[in-house]
Amino acid sequence: MAICEPIIEVRNLKVNFYTYAGIVKAIDGVSFKICRGETYCLVGETGCGKSVTARALTKLIRPPGRIEGGEVIYYSDEGPINLLELNEEELRKIRGAEIAYVFQDPTSALDPLYTVGYQIAETMYEHGRVSKIKEGILRAVEVLRNVLMPDPEKRVHSYPHELSGGMRQRSVIGIGLSNKPKLLIADEPTTALDATVQAQLMDLLMDLKRRENLTILLITHNLGLVAEVCDRVAVMYAGNIVEEAPVEELFRNPLHPYTKALLRAVPNPRKKSVRLESIPGTVPNLINPPPGCRFHPRCPRVMDICRSKKPPELWRGDDHRVACWLYE
Ligand code: SF4
Numbered sequence: 001m002a003i004c005e006p007i008i009e010v011r012n013l014k015v016n017f018y019t020y021a022g023i024v025k026a027i028d029g030v031s032f033k034i035c036r037g038e039t040y041c042l043v044g045e046t047g048c049g050k051s052v053t054a055r056a057l058t059k060l061i062r063p064p065g066r067i068e069g070g071e072v073i074y075y076s077d078e079g080p081i082n083l084l085e086l087n088e089e090e091l092r093k094i095r096g097a098e099i100a101y102v103f104q105d106p107t108s109a110l111d112p113l114y115t116v117g118y119q120i121a122e123t124m125y126e127h128g129r130v131s132k133i134k135e136g137i138l139r140a141v142e143v144l145r146n147v148l149m150p151d152p153e154k155r156v157h158s159y160p161h162e163l164s165g166g167m168r169q170r171s172v173i174g175i176g177l178s179n180k181p182k183l184l185i186a187d188e189p190t191t192a193l194d195a196t197v198q199a200q201l202m203d204l205l206m207d208l209k210r211r212e213n214l215t216i217l218l219i220t221h222n223l224g225l226v227a228e229v230c231d232r233v234a235v236m237y238a239g240n241i242v243e244e245a246p247v248e249e250l251f252r253n254p255l256h257p258y259t260k261a262l263l264r265a266v267p268n269p270r271k272k273s274v275r276l277e278s279i280p281g282t283v284p285n286l287i288n289p290p291p292g293c294r295f296h297p298r299c300p301r302v303m304d305i306c307r308s309k310k311p312p313e314l315w316r317g318d319d320h321r322v323a324c325w326l327y328e
Pocket of ligand 1: 295300323
């Protein structure tokens, strides 16, 4: 296993949402660390807690959500900091400058009232990289060129509605990278775009990662994308990480019944006549999650202990962990 110099380490993170229907136990003790320079993926079905985990890293959880426990240790140049202990003003200095986000929907990420150049300039101004917005707008041309925006001198003066979906997402990536962050959290960054634009933007992100020496946390439900770009992957189910491994190991030797089921549901163009398998049942209601292993109502290998006791995390080798009683 390559030596991991962590950039961020999440320990036993817990997030609940206090709704009228009850308490949604959305994140139930999630732990992982991301090594400098890698692309780490969180993968799982919609509603499994990937995005909530990503937002919780810099306390971007708004009411009725609440972070109930855990630590998020960010290894800054000045030393380790628990981000969950920082106040909003301290976090604002880290968000954007050290840790930047690219969200799924570029339309809602951009302000329709301002040009993309102004929005890039404003981010740089907020973090002290430029002393005037005017200077920032000049620098924004370079930022847009860096994300391969066509005709950046013209586009810097465009409003979001004047751009295509791909151009809008390039602008959002530009805003994300304008302060040279160390960690980029990309939450389903290409899901809202068509397939060819998706491929172009993922190539761009990977190219930027190499050029800018970035670490990427990629949130996705797309296992094809995981296979292509990730170094290590964590599989989430119902607010838990159920398996984590280097990407090749996970695809070659999946251990958790949920991971195996997910992989069987991925189309394989070489096996034309094979019917894709679906996972029976649905993701559980997290107001009353199933006791024990949260996957047990859907698991083909369920045992008595699974219905009452949460499975421990077990290591198989140095870098492959699984939370399942089958491996106890
Ligand atoms: Fe299935 Fe039990 Fe493993 Fe959960 S702990 S995945 S129910 S075998």
